[in-house]
Amino acid sequence: MDDEHEPSAWHTVPVTEDLVHGAIELERTEHGLLPHRLPARARAQCADPQLHLAESQPSGVRLVFRTRATVVELDTYSTRVEYRGVPPRPRGVHDLRVDGVLAAQASATGGTVVSIDPSTGATETRPGPVSTVRFDGLAPHDKRVEIWLPHNESTRLAALRTDAPVEPAASGSRRIWLHHGSSISQGSNAASPSTTWPALAASLGDVDLINLGFSGSALLDPFTARALRDTPADLISVKIGINVVNADVMRRRAFVPAVHGFLDTIREGHPTTPLLVVSPLLCPMHENTPGPGEFDTAALREGVVRFRATGDPAERAAGKLTLTVIRDELADIVARRSDPNLHYLDGRTLYGESDATELPLPDALHPDAETHRRIGDRFAAWAFADGPFAGRS
Structure with a gap:
């Protein structure tokens, strides 16, 4: 120096x-x-x-x-x-x-x-x-x-x-947005910490972000639900699904009650707070193929990190989960709960089939920096402009 x-x-x-x-x-x-x-x-x-x-x-x-x-x-x-x-x-x-x-x-x-x-x-x-x-x-x-x-x-x-x-520097009158999700929410493959998709969306929405996106660990754990319950927030979103599939931790029978229990726990601390359930972004390898996911060893031998799904699509009949199954279940769960402040967003609205053609997932699982920007822009436009999080601070 x-x-x-x-x-x-x-x-x-x-x-x-x-x-x-x-x-x-x-x-x-x-x-x-x-x-x-x-x-x-x-x-x-x-x-x-x-x-x-x-x-x-x-x-x-x-x-x-x-x-x-x-x-x-x-x-x-x-x-x-x-x-x-x-x-x-x-x-x-x-x-x-x-x-x-x-x-x-x-x-x-x-x-x-x-x-x-x-x-x-x-x-x-x-x-x-x-x-x-x-x-x-x-x-x-x-x-x-x-x-x-x-x-x-x-x-x-x-x-x-x-x-x-x-x-x-106090936050002033800005609302607090509490978000939970997987590695994509944490920011995997984003260019920098203020350009992860939740950080970008928070900036566009003029809110203060608390990001509980945990790489590989959005698994409907009760202790995570209690952390969400106990954290002061004006807006809450939970992005559910991809880790449940690629970790292969539960079947349909366990998944549906687990989601209800997760939402019930959040509601104990936030009974009327706007609460948004977001289903998985498009991920072609897991759309119709169950987990577990693993590193693609052939790609690793070439010095490239890539993932692949190892489940058998036929096992869906026995209750194994895919992203398609999870989206159907999440939409049904939100529709069935008597909660006027609970909302649902299909993750393919943020990243869908046309996006996967234009901006494919580099490692078959995580979006790149440009796609983080696209997801953040779309979430802000959907949630903060006219959706359930609308209203300026």
Whole structure:
């Protein structure tokens, strides 16, 4: 770092709860403050490492404050995943937004790497150092600053420094949108944390996002329903289906009561809040073929991550689930419940057959960055413009 361009006086800013938006809970650790998107009680009820990794990846979590600072530094300790034999994915991105506009981006350089063998599931952990993310050249006037944390790397917040005082920035009158879904909702394959489809939709809808999208882990877990129940919100959406199919965790007989129970639990804390059930986006490999899904080993040998469905379509007669079955059941569930504030959106409205022809899923499961933008635009137009979430703050 060039001392010639260093501020004459640094302000070390304690990272406190009033600066962190979008997290459910903050945990103090050896390397700093770790944002969680599930509370400790929920985390204690499930030992699945996939869930623990996903909920600790801070999708939708951001530092928000007002300041005249021209330089902002954030010390972070990250944990990221790599797959052996596959070219490493780009590092997670920190988005700096100033007065609502993307102004700069930066990535951490240190942290821990968890290396996974996709063919066996074996893992190896390689620890690294704390790193500093720096943003400089900011205008010296008073402004609202947001630092969106990487949606795909667990990030501990070690220290925040600025060259001018900082004060918390309240949300004001904006409504809180609480969303739950799978890896697509978390932001898999999005370009950056403020350009995941929920973040884009939230910006267009002028709402504050709390994103409980958990990669591989939208499985109708009761503890997730209780987290939704207990989190203050003005608008709620739940995107249900793809993980239930590709994890092959239940049959039709269990699925329907589980959805009812999930919605019942949410309603215990939010009896009249607008609640939107979103069925799966189009995913050709699972439309009529049950799970489980798995890595395509032939593609992995070529250094490419791709997924495939391994179920037998004939097993639908025995109650195995496909996306087609799930959409029919979700539409029926919403129609049968006596709830005027409960709504249904067919996920193919957001990404359907014509989209799959134009913008196919690169790994057969997750949309790319351009498709995230399309989904976010369509959700905002459907839900916030004239739909169940309409009404400006």
